[in-house]
Amino acid sequence: MNPKTPSKLEKILASGQLAVTSECGPPRGSNGDAIAKKAEMIKDYVDAINITDNQTSVTRLCSLAAVIRLKLMGLEPILQMVTRDRNRIALQSDILGAASFEINNILCLSGDHQQFGDNPQAQNVFDIDSMQLIQTVRYMRDEGKFLGGDDLEKSPQMFVGAACNPFADPFEIRARRLAKKVAAGVEFIQTQCIYNLDKFELWMKQIRDMGLHEKVYILAGVTPFKSAGMAKYMKNRVPGMDVPDEVVKRMSGVDKDKQSEEGIKICIESIQRLKDIEGVRGFHIMAIEWEEKVPEIVEKSGLLPRPSVS
Amino acid sequence: MIVAERKPLDEIIGFIKDCKKILIVGCNECVTVCYAGGKKEVAILASALKMAFLKEGKELEVKEVTLERQCDQEYLEEIRDIIDQYDAVVSMACGVGVQFMAEKYQSMPVYPALNTLFMGGAEEMGVWSERCQGCGQCILGQTAGICPITRCAKRLLNGPCGGSTQGHCEINKDLPCAWQLILDRLKALGRLDDYDRLISIKDWSTERSGGPRKIVREDLQQ
Known part of the structure; x- marks a missing residue:
């Protein structure tokens, strides 16, 4: 696949090299340096950095301002954008705003329901869904038009991504759902955190059988456990998360002060195994409020040095 | 039907605490079917209000009426002759009925006794759930008859x-996942391929976004 945008991430993927992305959650306050500090920790170990958009519906500094900050630092940000909080007018406007700073990557999401956040009384918007946001960005980029049909001046040059959860129900349509996102125009995928590798392999087989691995770059999502408690929490409390019993057992089986180390070890082992799966084109490392561990994970997984592309 | 439930008694008392004579008006349509604002609920509310007033050492005169429909000009006319005798109307209709009442009787305070919740139906005795948001462009034909x-x-x-x-x-x-329901039904219909569209x-x-909605049927206008 030839790159269609100036995105560095797209160029790396198009070159056939494994890509590595990670993400930073913006602060719950107006201290922009916090995001710069997190990005500094990981910038030499990843190709692009997602900035989450009010993840779990908890109000934070906005992803648009944060990606601009990273861009001004000379980094490659991925703008996460959810349809929960913005209608099509605001989404198109923010896309143009990001593009004006040469933000070249976007991740199109519907977003967690506001019930999980700090403002459960809020209205949600959901004027469009994540697939329709993919269509919107592609339309703006490829047709040079607004959704309303008017021409736009200087179309946004964005590499368009989305998320995918191979572990949510019903499992049997999860590959078909990805096919719909591909039909909508998605170009890269970051998956939900993978702990159940057997199930992920099964899903990837379906993806290959449908030929989707040749139409979209799939970055396998991984998240290291900090503790056995976190593993249990993810297993029992986070919707759509599949953490097998043996993983929880393994985390619980080591002393408390060694658990974080074990979590990193599991993460690295997962990456090693995922590397062998045909169609996995890179990794998305989500070290939740643990960004300082990303360099170690990348290094020990044999993913250094990161490629340079022009 | 429109599904509603009664407001907490204290909230209703708050509306009418300075009244001496009130008219409680029920509605014989949806809110009767969902046991929120029919004749029986009017009687229960009337007793509860009178007792609450008595406890405070006050007296409240209550007239109970249940109209066939409060969203209909014709039936609302039925109380024209008596309404002026009261300090306020407590309507046990849905929000539509309350507003039609208020529009018809400009100088009469009208208070809602119900919280209007949704358009839905009874899944079983005592259980109602939502089915329609009145978006104005039905997509059920594309979603196996289940509204996402x-x-x-x-x-x-x-x-x-x-x-x-x-x-x-x-x-x-x-809460069932709507899309699981849609997929299950598409499968049962042998139309799972529809999902790929x-x-x-x-x-x-x-929908609501377009401003208050209205339809005019000239063929029915007199």
Whole structure:
């Protein structure tokens, strides 16, 4: 696949090299340096950095301002954008705003329901869904038009991504759902955190059988456990998360002060195994409020040095 | 039908605490069927209010009336001759009935006794759930007869989201995932291939977003 945008991430993927992305959650306050500090920790170990958009519906500094900050630092940000909080007018406007700073990557999401956040009384918007946001960005980029049909001046040059959860129900349509996102125009995928590798392999087989691995770059999502408690929490409390019993057992089986180390070890082992799966084109490392561990994970997984592309 | 439930008694008392004579008006349609504002509920509310006033050492005169419909000019006329005798009307209709009442009787305070909740039906005795949000452009033909706008918490037109777990919605385990229901039914109909079609961006101008809605049927106008 030839790159269609100036995105560095797209160029790396198009070159056939494994890509590595990670993400930073913006602060719950107006201290922009916090995001710069997190990005500094990981910038030499990843190709692009997602900035989450009010993840779990908890109000934070906005992803648009944060990606601009990273861009001004000379980094490659991925703008996460959810349809929960913005209608099509605001989404198109923010896309143009990001593009004006040469933000070249976007991740199109519907977003967690506001019930999980700090403002459960809020209205949600959901004027469009994540697939329709993919269509919107592609339309703006490829047709040079607004959704309303008017021409736009200087179309946004964005590499368009989305998320995918191979572990949510019903499992049997999860590959078909990805096919719909591909039909909508998605170009890269970051998956939900993978702990159940057997199930992920099964899903990837379906993806290959449908030929989707040749139409979209799939970055396998991984998240290291900090503790056995976190593993249990993810297993029992986070919707759509599949953490097998043996993983929880393994985390619980080591002393408390060694658990974080074990979590990193599991993460690295997962990456090693995922590397062998045909169609996995890179990794998305989500070290939740643990960004300082990303360099170690990348290094020990044999993913250094990161490629340079022009 | 329109499903409603009664407001807490204290809130209703708050509306009419300075009144001496009130008219409680029930409605014989939806709110009767969902046991919120029919003749029986009017009687219960009347007793409860009178008792509450008595406890405070006050007296409240209450007249109970239940109209066939409060969303209908014709039936609202039935109380024209008596309404002026009262300090206020407490309407046990849905929000539509309360407003029609207020529009008809300009100088009469009208208070709602119900919280109007949704358009839905009775799943079983004592259980009502929502089915329609009145978006003005029905998509049930594309979604196997199950409405994702109403029944998906994120009203996703191309679901299910990543939070669907064993048939349940991520926001509440007691809530079925609308997209699981749609897929199950598509399968039962032998039409699972319909799922592969992207549903396009919706025109919400026929929904609440487009402003208050109105239809005019000239063929029926007199």
